[in-house]
Amino acid sequence: xxxxxxxxxxxxxxxxxxxxxLREGTDYGEQEYTLEExxxxxxxxxxxxxxxxHFHPENEHIDIVRVK
Numbered sequence: 001x002x003x004x005x006x007x008x009x010x011x012x013x014x015x016x017x018x019x020x021x022l023r024e025g026t027d028y029g030e031q032e033y034t035l036e037e038x039x040x041x042x043x044x045x046x047x048x049x050x051x052x053x054h055f056h057p058e059n060e061h062i063d064i065v066r067v068k
Contacts, residue, residue, distance in 0.1 A: 003053040003062070005046050016053060017042045020064040 005013055021038045033041070042064060045051035050068045055061070 001055050001057065003055050005053055008053070013043075014039070016062055016064065019062075 008016065017039050018035075020042060021035065042051065045066070046053065046064070051064050051066050054063050054065055056063070
């Protein structure tokens with residue numbers, strides 16, 4: 001189930017983004033990014049529609065997925 005980011009409070013949205021960043025394990029290449037830079041990148045993707053927040057009620061898991 002898709003959850004529009006506008007339905008989440010700022011604190012909840014930040015929590016979802018942080019959980020995603022901390023578990024994703026993506027290698028960002030040669031350049032290191034701060035937590036704030038990573039947050040901004042994910043938020044930008046959500047705002048552009050390149051990523052969506054999905055909730056899976058069967059296991060109560062929330063995730064951010066790329067859509068483009």
